[in-house]
Structure formats: structure tokens, C-alpha cells
Amino acid sequence: MPIQPIDVKYTAVATAEGGRDGRVATDDGRLDVVVNPPKELGGSGSGTNPEQLFAAGFSACFQSALGVVARRQKVDITGSRVTARVGIGGNGSGGFGLEVELAVSIPGTDEATAKQLAEAAHEVCPYSNATRGNIKVGLSVA
CATH class of the missing domain: 3.30.300.20 (K homology (KH) domain)
Structure with a gap:
């Protein structure tokens, strides 16, 4: 299936540091969260x-x-x-x-x-x- 072009009206930008065990934040600062693997995957589960x-x-x-x-x-x-x-x-x-x-x-x-x-x-x-x-x-x- 060919990729359909779109008329982009907005682009969200987020940057992760530390992958699944770090943090992720948007360029506008509205989202800035600690991320951790869930306990079911061997992580602490302390973050999202x-x-x-x-x-x-x-x-x-x-x-x-x-x-x-x-x-x-x-x-x-x-x-x-x-x-x-x-x-x-x-x-x-x-x-x-x-x-x-x-x-x-x-x-x-x-x-x-x-x-x-x-x-x-x-x-x-x-x-x-x-x-x-x-x-x-x-x-x-x-």
C-alpha cells in the first residue's frame, strides 16, 4: 500500500533521554515525564x-x-x-x-x-x- 501524502498542520516534538529508563519531554515543556519499564518487564514501574x-x-x-x-x-x-x-x-x-x-x-x-x-x-x-x-x-x- 503506497504512503498517502498529508497536508501537515501541526508537528509534535518530543525527546527521550535514557530510553525506557529515563525521561521524555516535549519541546514546549507541557509534557516532561520519567519513564521506567513496568514491573512485568523487569523494571521498577515507578514512572510511566x-x-x-x-x-x-x-x-x-x-x-x-x-x-x-x-x-x-x-x-x-x-x-x-x-x-x-x-x-x-x-x-x-x-x-x-x-x-x-x-x-x-x-x-x-x-x-x-x-x-x-x-x-x-x-x-x-x-x-x-x-x-x-x-x-x-x-x-x-x-
Whole structure:
């Protein structure tokens, strides 16, 4: 699949020092966090980790995409939530891989509508588009 060009409107910049056991900060200073491997991967677990940051970004982005498609379809999604679970593990080739599970909750909306909105958001969300075909991304509605 060819890479589609985009009209870049904003570029985020972050710099890591010390990899998974250090710190990461954005150039504007709005994010400056200690990162440590989780205990499950042999680390201290005392800071955040890249998978948590990815889950936070994906869930926030997907929530926004859900809002975009809901507005287009004139559906009220007040009180909706998106939870992202990001798993990391060996990929069988000596490296590591990720998988994501997105759980979407839209109170006051029937399951069929919620599912349709979530699937439409999955086509709009930049994180979904970046990961499609690269990692397993599951989508569920509650």
C-alpha cells in the first residue's frame, strides 16, 4: 500500500533521554515525564512507560474521531468514553510488538449505532490509520 501524502498542520516534538529508563519531554515543556519499564518487564514501574503514553494518545485521538463522525451523523455522544489497552510482547523474531484493544462506551446509544460510530471513527482516527495493517487493533463497544 503506497504512503498517502498529508497536508501537515501541526508537528509534535518530543525527546527521550535514557530510553525506557529515563525521561521524555516535549519541546514546549507541557509534557516532561520519567519513564521506567513496568514491573512485568523487569523494571521498577515507578514512572510511566511508552505503552501507557501510546494508550493515552490513542484513546484521546479515537475519542476525538468519534466526536467527528457523531457530529457528521448528528448523534449525541455525551458521556462517551474510549479506553485503550496497549500490550507489548515478543514478536517471535527476536524483537517486540504491540497490540491494542479499544473499548468504546456511548451511553444512551443502542449497540448497533455505537458499533457503527466506532467503526466509522476507526476509519477517521490518525492512530487507527497509522497502525492499520501493522499491529492487531481490536474494537469493542459496551
